[in-house]
Amino acid sequence: MTKTCVTAQVMKHTVLAGDVWELVVAAPEIASITRPGQFVHIRLTDTIDPLLRRPFSIADCDTAKGTLTFIYRVVGRGTALMTKLQPGDTINCMGPLGNGFDVTAKRPLLVGGGMGLAPLLLLARAFCSRPATILMGGRNEQELFWPNLYATVCQNIHITSDDGSIGHHGFTVDLLPELLKQDKFDAIYACGPHVMLKGVAAVAAQYDVPCQVSLEDYMACGVGACLSCTCENTSGKRHKVCTDGPVFWAQEVVW
Template identity: 80%
Template sequence: MTKTCAAARVIEHSLIAGDVWKMVVVVPEIAATTRPGQFVHIRLTDTLDPLLRRPFSIADCNAAQGTLTLIYRVVGRGTALMTKLKPGDTLSCMGPLGNGFDLAARRPLLVGGGMGLAPLLFLARAFCSCPATVLMGGRNDRELFWPELYAGVCQNFHITSDDGSIGHRGFTVDLLPELLERDKFDIVYACGPHAMLKGVAAITAEYDVPCQVSLEDYMACGVGACLSCTCASTSGKRHKVCTDGPVFPAGEVVW
């Protein structure tokens, strides 16, 4: 798979909710071949601290304009430094990396929790003609700013929150059986916390609906060399999340 390391120029960068930021960069060399579910490895260009790159899922891509959209949460030194970037600044971007989602579905259901909704936004845009149904969840209404972002892509979404402050009270997996019984989805795509993915995998298996999951993991190299992001598989071998994934059939992952 072709991957490129290029300078990405920031053209938009803003705080959108709490500690979550949205950044749009121009990097046509990478945008031209990016598919939903892939990611990029980022390093700030004006410092070697932190030294290692950071992986970011791709929340949107416009190949014609050569842009990528990243939606990220501040979780450490690297992402804290990223918030200082302004339009016109550049960063080192390597990608597109990993294997994306299979886009052959005709009646897809997207299930996302927390920041796992970022890569599913790009996936939902790919299914605009279908369109996709989205089940989104978070801890409370402050974390569920996603409906506004998804409204420009699709209108058919369901919301759950742990505390009931918005949408259905409970977890995303609580509402999933009802949706699977109501509609004839031909695949479920999921991204989010490990516990949520485990629940989605079990429920879709019970309803005999194919499911693909996007795993989020810590990565050092992003190209399969360091083995820091391996996961167990039902075949007995260990998969590299960065190169074998991050998207896997749910039945191939040991939960």
């Protein structure tokens, strides 16, 4: 796996909704070799607190401009400090890390929940010649700002919300069987909370549709050395999410 460590300049940093931010940085060395589903390990360059890097999925990549886009939610000290970044500031990026999605499907269905929709955006762009359908879910209308981001890269957008304030009232897994009955999708790609992924994997198996999942996990080193992000596979061994994943075939994971 090819990766590099670079100092990246902040080009754009804006609030998308509530505590969710979009960060665009110039990192042509990484952008040129990025695949959908991979991530970058980020360290702020002007402090050693927090000491450890933080993993961020790559939400978009422009190889012509040499930029990477990250969409993140403020959840702790590290991301709170990141919100202070201004255009012209720099961060240290190591990546691209991990294994990405298989992009050979002809009729792809993307399923994302919450911040799990971030890495699926670049995947949707990879299917531009055969536009993907996406099923997206969130807690409420405020969290579901994503349709505007996906509008240019997805053929059909289906929305669910936990509280019914937008789209279908319920969870993404509730609506998934209906979509699989309506269309002949040849692959499902999912990212989101573990409970959602477990449900998507079960429905995919029921309808005999190949399914890849991107696992979200806490990581320390990001390169497979610390073993802090392992998960059990169906052969009884342990996968390292950072290097064996974060993308796995659903049947490889013990749910």
